[in-house]
Amino acid sequence: MKAQLTVVTLITSDVPGMARFYREALGFTIAVDTEHYAELENEGTRFSLSSRELMAEQSGGHPSYVIPQSGQAVELCFRLESPQSVRSAYTHLLSCGAGAVKEPAVMPWGHTTAFFADPEGNIHTIYVE
Structure with missing residues (x-):
């Protein structure tokens, strides 16, 4: 099997604030903009932001998404x-x-x-x- 990386998602506690930062600071255009998910236009790999709540819901309530991480992960x-x-x-x-x-x-x-x-x-x- 050879997998291809197609999406990078940052998990965040503040999707609107982080989307605003990446738009203003790095010039990304926001393609999808909701309270719990944002997708930023990028050539190649998709760049998105997701709330902890949405990821916990989509993963069946996995606790890793509910408890904020400590330290650099990406x-x-x-x-x-x-x-x-x-x-x-x-x-x-x-x-x-x-x-x-x-x-x-x-x-x-x-x-x-x-x-x-x-x-x-x-x-x-x-x-x-």
């Missing part, structure tokens, strides 16, 4: 066009409420990379190769 990496776009995007992310984690820097593998936290504390990356 990192999203967003590729940009240039080192300058990484610097500009980082400043923009902070102005939209992202938490500062690590300012843009050239990493040992050659990418210009910055780390930020979304409103629920998930740490993600913006970078250029």
Whole structure:
């Protein structure tokens, strides 16, 4: 069997707030927008947000969805066009409420990379190769 990843869903306690953040901070267009589920337009893999309540209901009440997780479980990496776009995007992310984690820097593998936290504390990356 060879599986293909087609959807990445962040589980959240605030779907509307997180959808607003990803729209304003990273420019996603919201294709589906409800209280418990949002889908953001993305080429390739679908990016969505789901409430803990909805995932618990859909999974038959699995407790992992009801109790918020502690610690980082997933990192999203967003590729940009240039080192300058990484610097500009980082400043923009902070102005939209992202938490500062690590300012843009050239990493040992050659990418210009910055780390930020979304409103629920998930740490993600913006970078250029």
